[in-house]
């Protein structure tokens with residue numbers, strides 16, 4: 030059985046940030062990436078992922094079993110950090126519900142990953158027909 034040492038979650042919204050929190054609860058470190066806000070520079074380029082992580086830290090009921098587990102989540106963005114996907118064992122896609130945006134993002138991911146498994150937030154697999162098989166796994 031393959032061990033999961035590190036994961037990446039694409040999309041730091043309601044689903045993505047909490048999925049990253051669940052991995053942290055299981056002791057698994059993650060990358061949590063989101064889009065870059067318009068005209069953002071420096072650390073502000075990760076502002077959306079940071080806001081998603083903050084929301085998960087403050088959520089009630091708690092997303093993290095213990096607040097200190099948030100240290101296992103490393104934020105980033107889709108423009109600067111996709112190369113980090115080469116480090117992870119599992120990628121979970123949880124971006125906004127727009128098929129064209131999802132396909133465009135997965136295309137970039139495939140370029141970084143050469144078709145290692147990608148999982149998606151539940152409920153949309155049929156819409157991804159036409160993507161390579163690895164991108165349709167959940």
Ligand SMILES: NC(=O)c1ccc[n+]([C@@H]2O[C@H](COP(=O)([O-])OP(=O)(O)OC[C@H]3O[C@@H](n4cnc5c(N)ncnc54)[C@H](O)[C@@H]3O)[C@@H](O)[C@H]2O)c1
Nearest residue numbers: 040041042043044045063064123124125126130150151152
């Ligand atoms: N929330 C739920 O209960 C739920 C349940 C099942 C499945 N889902 C699915 O999970 C996915 C994420 O849902 P959510 O509720 O977390 O949504 P959300 O709106 O909370 O988060 C979506 C994230 O996508 C990011 N985003 C915005 N524009 C983008 C772009 N152009 N490219 C890439 N990312 C962009 C946003 O910044 C945001 O952080 C959707 O496909 C949704 O249908 C959600």
